[in-house]
Amino acid sequence: MDLFSNIALGFQTAFTAEALFYCFLGCCIGTFVGALPGIGPMVTISVALPLTFGLDPTVALIMLAGIFYGAQYGGSISSILLNLPGTASTAVTALDGYPLAQSGRAGFALFINAIASFCGSTLSIIVVMAFAPAIAEIALRFNSTEYFAVMVLGLVAACTIGGGSPLKSLVMVVFGLILGIVGMDINSGAMRYTFGFLELTDGISLISVAMGLFGVAEIVRKMAGPSTHASKTMIQDLSLASMLPNREDLSRLWLPILRGTSIGSMIGALPGAGPTVASFMAYAAEKKASRDPGRFGKGAPEGVAAPEAANNAAVQAAFIPTLSLGIPGDVVMAILLGAMIMHGVIPGPQFIANEPAMFWGLLVSFWIGNLILLFLNLPLIGLLVRIITVPSRILHPVVIFFICLGSYSVSNNIFDVFVTLVFGVLGYVLVRRGFHPAPVLLGFILGPMMEENLRRSLVIARGDPSVFLERPASAVMLGLAFLLIVMPLRKPALRFLSRVRR
Amino acid sequence: MLRHRNFAHDLFCLTIIGFGFFVIYGGLELSIGTMRRIGPGFFPLGLGAIMAILGVGLLFERQDENRDDTRNPRGLIFISLALAAFAGLLETLGLFPATAAMVLLVVAAEPERVSLPTVIGLIAGLWAVGYLLFVVVLRLPLQPLAPEIWTMM
Incomplete structure (x- = not known):
């Protein structure tokens, strides 16, 4: 099958009334929660996931993915109008978007945001269409040995590339892997770390882990900060006419958009470096490329266009490792992967071959979704602004309510609400101690698959662990993982050695 | 050293x-x-x-000093209580009492006072959302008010 017949197949799937409706719904919800400072796409997808259990898996994924990329559009709205990023990946947008809004060009800034986001996404989807099937094809030749090595590399890369302390991230990944063990072992039937709780037989609920670590903990932290009362000053004239750029602006913006898109698609495909890193890098690159870097931070349109193109491109590109290898690059992808598993779809290299309608339908729905978002964002700005200005004292109980019922509804069990509570407290403590809990979810999702592939590899190799180094592809990947761990340790180790010698 | x-x-x-x-x-x-x-x-x-x-x-890792220092022990305690109260009341007294208790505890966790009409509005709104979305549409096996309450009275 060639690309065009595949895309045609995708259109067939994505153009049903049901798929279109849920795509629209997902994009709307995503825009709203993205715009609200404090609730990210991650919590929203966790809450929405149990609500999609009754849907067809493809439609469910179309909607959940719509929330994710919709949130990128929405997040920049509060960045531009309130100087308060709705999601982390749009923080850079505020640097130049807010000054633009202050100087009375809020409509123009929002327009650039929408256009740059749209271009970044749509171009990046083409990259996904080209690369994901090709990578999956290669990965199909992997056996469990290589697959185990890919997962080790993916997890290590996620810990070391994104910035922050790699050691702390590794602790979080291993913690996630350990959480993934809890429950009944599928091979022996032995109960592992369930401490007599029958509710843990099927393992800890992904939704509870995600909503506790991120939702509950985040609200507790938000309450301590300044309350988010949006000033109404920025919300002046937001008519469609005020948004349209002139010809000169447009000719100055297409290069930054293209640069942002290419940075975003490359960074987004790497594990561990999601849209946030991509947007920061695109902004830095744009500043370097500019003839007049002094304008940045004072309302340069390029400073909105490049990072917005980059973070949206990165969001789409993150689907490459997720859909072609079954390895999530970041937390939101981990939850989407969890959603696939809960809907009975087996992720991995065989996914594209086994479920072509689902894969291509999903990709085409991204195109449709971005088109919806482009047209949704511009005229609905006024409504969105009113929603952003909902005070946090109303928002917090509503979010906790959805977290409670969301975790309950996974298996209609109050035990899961208590699990969410435990992870909420844990998430708070971890962040207090400087640990970012995002890698926990990556480990949690990949843990069971890693163990299974390790077991199989050892069975095939008749118990000889050197098989991981004898097979070339596996050896290369484990070597890379080793390098990634050792590189950041080099400096502290040298420091330690010199101190010991003295 | x-x-x-x-x-x-x-x-x-x-x-x-x-x-x-x-x-x-x-x-x-x-x-x-x-x-x-x-x-x-x-x-x-x-x-x-x-x-x-x-x-x-x-x-042995050197700790960077400029980490996030948001502390909110009070918020943590009240939010935890809110989740615990919701979980504890949901199947014993029903969805409505559980929601009301949860809202009151979350509001108590806020550093600022929340006005009474806001609280009542929140509870009423969440009752409606909870009943329509989760009980009617999604058919969770929940009762707005557990029948045990009526026998108690």
């Missing part, structure tokens, strides 16, 4: 090491199996060991 030590950090590292050993202990209770056929305890054993080693490594 004196170095400024962060007591809370060291304690946390020791907790991580302790957790690693706890996982190792749990793995040893299960069967390790052989290399040719690994048992249910093999993978946890390895992870516990890695966890303990990483914890030791963290003891």
